[in-house]
Amino acid sequence: MHNEDRAGRAGDGARGPEDRRSGDDPRRPDAGAPQEWPRTPPHAAPPTPRTVIDGRYELLEPIGSGGMGEVWKAHDLRLRRFVAVKGLLDRNSMTPATQTAALQRARREAEAIAKIEHQNVVTVHDQVETDNQVWIVMKLLEAKSLGDLLSGEGVLAVPRAATIGLQVVQGLRAVHAASVVHRDVKPGNVLVRDDGLAILVDFGIATFEGADRVTRTGSVIGTPPYLAPELFAPASPGPTPASDLWALGVTLYEMVEGRVPFAGHEVWEVQENIRQSPDPAIRFAGPLAPVIQGLLITDPRERLDAATAEAMLREVLGDPAAPNAARAASATHPPTAVSTPNPSTPAPGPAVPPPAPAPAPVMSTPPPAPSAAGGPPGRYRGWKVAAAVVCVALLAGAGWVASRGNGEKGGDGDRAGSVQGQGEGHAGSGSKERWKDTHPTLEIGVKDDQPGLSKFDKKTRTYQGYDIDLAYAIAESMGYGKGEVAFTTVATDYRSTALKTKQVDLVIASYSITDDRKTASPGGYSVDFAGPYYEASRGFLVREKSSKYTINDSSDLRDLGVEVCTARESTYEKALPKQGFTMAKSQPNTYQDCLDKLLDPKSDVYAVASDDIILAGYVEANPGKVRRLENIQGAEGYGVAMRPKTPVLKGEVCSALRTILAGRIWEDMYKENLSGLVGDKNPPGRPELTECQGL
Template identity: 40%
Template sequence: MRNGGTPDGGPHTLVDGRYELQRPLGRGGMGVVWEAYDNRLGRQVAVKELLFRGAVDPDTQAQWVERARREARAIARIGHEHVVAVHDVIEADGQVWIVMEQVNPRSLADQLQERGRLAALQTARIGLEVLRGLRAVHAAGVLHRDVKPHNILFRRDGRAVLMDFGIATFEGAAQVTRLHELVGTPRYLAPELCTPQGRSPREATPAADLWSLGVTLYETVEGRAPFRGPTPYEVLEAVREDEPPPMEYCGPLRPLIEGLLVKEPLERLTAQRAEQLLQHVAQETPQYPTAFYPEDGRPPGTESPWSVGDSVTSTGADTGPLEPPDDATGSTGPTDPAAGSRPSAGSADSADSAGSSGPPDSSGPSPSADPGTPVPPRGLAARLRGPRAWAAAAVALVVLVTAGWFTVDRLSTSAGPSLDSSATLRAARERGFLLVGVKGDQPGLSERSAQAAGGFRGFDIDIARAVAKHLGFDTVRFEVVNTQSREYRLSTGQVDLIVASYSITQERKESVDFAGPYYVAGQDFLVPARSTGVNGVADLDGHKVCTVQGSTPEARLRTEYPRIVLEPRASYGLCVTDLLAGTVDAVSTDDVILAGYRAQHPSELRLLGAPFASEQYGVGLHRGEPALRAAVCDAIRDEISSGRWKSSYDTYLKPLAPKELADQLPPDQTECG
């Protein structure tokens, strides 16, 4: 794997003839991380290698190789701004090299070693970003299992990044740890995993990662670890049996940290509630209140894919560089002495125990209240305590009514339910805009654009704007969602609707509703322009084909074309990068998505133009809101009948592949009957 140079990473030390190792950035239990230069794409990267051969016995070496391979697979499934990105994985001669984005190698642990502790405000901002990355990890079905300050790094703009998934596990991964081997770092390990010798440990869940985050935040704000001992065994005993020492500098972080450090995982603070508390302490005003759902973050009648605290989070406003406040603690106000008692996770009382520095007020009508009962503005109530809160809420509702919200209700038929029955629409009216989940990297369909209103442009964006206008919203805001997290983002109320090349499938209809379809695409392949021998799916047997983990194209290829070698990634953008780099032979997904990428590289890539299956794109909605679904269906029909559908299609999609997409027509509204 190395061509020339010296073993210490001197000049011209190459990996795979491409990545030039320049200097070591750090060394850990499983290997060395190098600063390197990608000669093919002209960018700085980080390359992680295992310890040198001969440093450990062959069995341990083989185990580390499998762990490194699993780490790369785990990270590649995620794709989130607060999780380190994997660019490439190279295997040869029993060695695994993981090529990652380069971030500042100075970790949170390094900062704590230099400064002792951080202010509560800065700690909350870091914790909020790490939690958002962690929720993305859990939404992808991955457990990190080693959250600690050493594994929290920062990008140049100060954003926290979660990394080092060397012992991560995910559904379908083989267990590579040996019997009685400790998995994780003792002082950050959850108590349910610190089982005495001779007993079987409990199964790890996302709640274990939340415990580790709680320990990390305690250490960050207090300057000392909550559980200590002269030996690893005594540390584990302390984790299992002892309560953490009283905190001195935590300020308004007290209820959050104590809620995360509940010994019983089922009673531990949920990820959703933890994010609300961190937003409050970090002084990040919520950009949008969500539908008023129970503590578990799910609307009534839906099932959670995890038993405890999973999800992916909002990728809302960037909190910016993390500078400490002038005061020593960063406290945003006095801490109520009553906050010293441990909150009961999932209880309304746990929120109020923080006193004036607690989380946003969660008081208000329950989800089982009369559907016509307005939901009080949660963001407003969080800032106004006592009788004035309800008075202000009443005034706000009067303003909304007089502004014309009731006129929108005429969209529902007299025979059907009123739009006021929609919890989603009530929450959107409360905040004053519709929140729509979209993709950010699909040319023609939905992509970021600094010049476009709202920062996005494309065919999907036009559909989303049409729906918003039909529902009475002048303002629509877009939230980037990934393939793996769309159902969860809807079910937890983090977005109101999803318009993101969202294929309608029977499996998805068990957890979300659809309106539409508004477009029908065909599954096809993108290949290098020089590969003239590939003209259809049969020509790709034995070839590496990249697609997105958890997508319908992946499921179809896996079941119907088992001789194709699948290379799943977190996004199609990563797949195209690998195709251009020559590490995969083709990319497969919907033809309209592939056409967008081909248009970006017309001389290097070729769309086969031989679709072998079809996908219907629908607007994703919460389950059990028939009035909202009917209104969205009306919006799609109106967009088609008015001619705006064709105009948008001709503007964004047809130019991508004039020959392959020329005859596309609006589909029948089979989900709107």
Template identity: 45%
Template sequence: MRTGGTPGGVVDGRYTLLRPLGRGGMGVVWEALDTRLNRQVAVKELLFRGAVDPDTQAQWVRRARREAEAIARIDHEHVVAVHDVIEAEGQVWIVMEQVDPHSLADLLREHDRLPPLNVARIGLEVLRGLRAVHAAAVLHRDVKPHNILFRRDGRAVLMDFGIATFEGAAQVTRRHETVGTPQYLAPELASPWTDGPREATPAADLWSLGVTLFEAVEGRAPFRGPTPVEVLHAVRHADLPPMRHAGPLRPLIEGLLVKDPESRTGAARAEQLLQHVAQETPLQPLPLPRPARAGDGRNDTDGGREAGATTEVHLERTPVPSPLPAAPDAPRPPAASRRRRALLRAAAGAAGLALLAAAGWYGVERLREEAGPRLSSSPTWQAARDRGYLLVGVKEDQPGLSRLVDPATGEYEGFDVDLARAVAERLGFEEVRFETVNTKSREYRLTSGQVDLIVASYSITEERKKEVDFAGPYYLAGQDFLVREDADGIDGVEDLAGRQVCTVERSTPADRLEDEYPRMKRQLRVSYGVCVDELLAGTVDAVTTDDVILAGYRAAHPDRLRLLGAPFAIEHYGVGLHKGEPALKAAVCEAIREQIDSGAWKRSYDRHLKPLAPAELSDSRPPELRECPRP
């Protein structure tokens, strides 16, 4: 009887090898028949003995054994299942469930890029599998499109744990070996060995997931280069390229691709965001890539897609009903139509949710009936009422204004958060839920119906008023500069000429900096938190935005940072609303007035903002509500 390694060979007297499904950096994956249970399986075999030197072969055997141990620790629907492990005569065979051999990488080669909502569904399933991996104290270390496959029902499955590591695992990689695929490797793992040992953490796997999501929606990897060394340099130092097609996934991808692992979006928050996006629209089927033909090279899962790649391919002939639409580039319906559809979906899915307290919203209706249009004429308010709670967009990283306190429970605190709760109560809602938004995504998240309103240091400008409406302003801030306490020679604004000043792209402070101080060298980032990290690290000389935001960061690092105390412009913070809903705007304006008149505004200011920098904030008095004319 023939043994393993050739078609017709038998492994352990039980698994008959039928045909190779693919070859990767460490072995061959076979389609096989389990003759004892009469079921098809996949069998992974190391490269043939004699092809490499004995030391390398022994290293690969240890790595294959560790892969089997790693997967065997996990039992999850989105992680490939291991049925058996056979080790004999210096060879390891891993017997796995058989899934479709076409990977997410194959889909991207076929379709170039995929719609964000479908990528969100795939990403959500992969993340859930990844969280199960981490819960088992295992790190995958090679998350990428090639290692994401699909079951018959279209569910995504995380594969290939060949370089995984877990607590108690023996070290089987060489000191100077790059472990993983360069363009998916996290920056903290892409540093030269001369910088010290590189410790993998769950945050590194989340970075790799972020790169995968970016590639799936944009059709290209974010960090590239002609050689692996240049790819790793880009991973460590290059800014994240702008995204044109990410849509509602943009904030999540930006959060996962923060270079500092301590500031990177965590798994719990990432799952919340992916779940929100994935549930926005029903998914439609998309045909998988055409079947591979003999000799066309498509069994090589890496397909030359990236420099310095590692990896393998996988499993099964039965076509999978993929969750991807056949026309990813089809034009989207107008914003108003999308919003109406989102509102209808929210209303249709409201069964079983807690309704608003009848007396609360009835009282609001009576108030609005006397002053103008009834609040029930607002599609946003009506959809939120049917849903059972109000969705408010806030920032998560601005001490004093709005800060995510507990990612697991979604608890926020701050001056903006207090106002948002007061608005929700005034609108008749007993429950308010918060969604993190960033500067670049605010208009999109609001106009696409993903949030009902926004309270997120949202400056009222004439340009923004073309897309959204505002109630307020509820606070006045002045733009200032934050510098390091030990920055010699920076005592005033004039000292920043020719220096690196960091702010957020597509923000009012960024535009004003370019107009007011063209001699400063702008460095644009995705969030002010990233700017402050770079200021602390010494890679930029200053950060500029509203003084109240900077005061919060200064309060977090009182011995290392200082404000210049020279505000040069005034920002008017308003509550962002959908256009064309006068009843909702009037009700929000009434809520802001009530906060001010009752003294709640001053109490919230004293609690959250005054302790930050009482002598430096531009104004502690409520502003005139210019966007809220009295009826």
């Protein structure tokens, strides 16, 4: 929608796919457009002066027009109020052959949009069909577009940008819950009232379940710099909620950086810019950076979903949702929980400009729910957790001040609002050394054979699991991007060697914290730990069926004297013989090797000793073949291992772990990766960071 600053602007605009404003400033595709809609639509005159629609809505003046219809300021004769009335069909551009199909689509569009009831989405009052036209009657809004604000102010301070972004994502959750995709999220389609309330408008090209693809007869639907990269692909499934979230990421970037991340007036230009530089430089976003990065992930499957983005924006604002805020139904389609206004928030009324822009009313945060795109609840895959960690870490020190003036134009001068890192690990004027200053890539040793904890997927060529999510989280807190993290597989008996030879900086591989590992021993190497980040119980894995022995519990293993296998240099190698268990003559260097022996009917190995969470992963990966026995005495506290005498590194890791364990991030990682394995939705008690005391 064109940017305009009109008292009484319509809540929804109208324009066609060709409306790309070729003369715009490439820094901001949403700026530079005419500041008012033309007084008369370019191709459609008023049906009749003072025409009354359905005997109720008197058309007063055109507000906007385009390839997708026309918008009028109108007077509701029954309720005596001004409204915006949008005709969804541009009748002059239609042939009789397309009239019926267009009418049917317009009806569906009107019905879909009318289902959305949310204070951050333009309100639809009525739907009327007359004379081969479908009209939507909407609230007439008095507000400036976000595009206008950016044109006048250049950039917004981070808290203000986060407040607007939070409201937009809440509106999008309501839109997506109604099975609607907006398809044109951008600053020009976000209205901001003087009291700070942000409203998503212009559903002129919105789509819904069963609608057509992103291209139509060779024309691109939407504004190129805000189109998600997956929409460019020839086999694209078309617009999805994920593509709306990409556009939100572009909008957030534009608010704080003063330009779009991927410039270009034509689709091919934007596509090429994304291909060449998929990770645009972020200099002034501060704690908003992880949110923006998460929304601008080119793979829509890994992109932040709306619920996660909302939670992260709340963290940026330091404002968790009010626990008793009411949640009203926002749409007839219930697949995605939707935030609704706090009941204490007054209903929107005439805008009274305050001395300074005030944050918008706080919305309630819904419980985790599947995304409209079908993603799992609480999608904290990989670096998504890390992004949330950074938000919390940056704010935890209470020293970060967003003081960028609203009048800045996005230049490279004095940036008072640039993020100032707290504590060790952040370089800059007056700051201490960062590990990243001398280590541009963070090398992390991990396991590749532990389902749920750390597993290498040969198809995707990626590592997955709880330890991997934790690794990304720590890396992000230390200032590393996802592409600056490198994983190396380390076997149990090679972990300390990998650290000693500096092949890796950290080891996050179910590495149990023990005194002997922290003290150099003959033939071995001492390591330092941060943690523990998780505490596991000890247990055994046995064959589901055995033709020779009946094994019901761990005492049977001891009484029968059958061989138990464990990984070489694990804690079990020394502990179990002292408890009377018979160990295999030689221990392999991985638990997977022990599992292979257990599954071999010719092997003398009848049990594998390891941590309960590791064994649970093997049970899930081998259904009907193995089973767990009850846990035995003892626990394993997993730590992040590093070389001794690396205080900068340990300080940064401990800082990240404190943030992870303090909030919901730790619980979400557990629920995402481990709860299904152990059959317990609730995580175990939070461990105390005994190896981080004094830091």
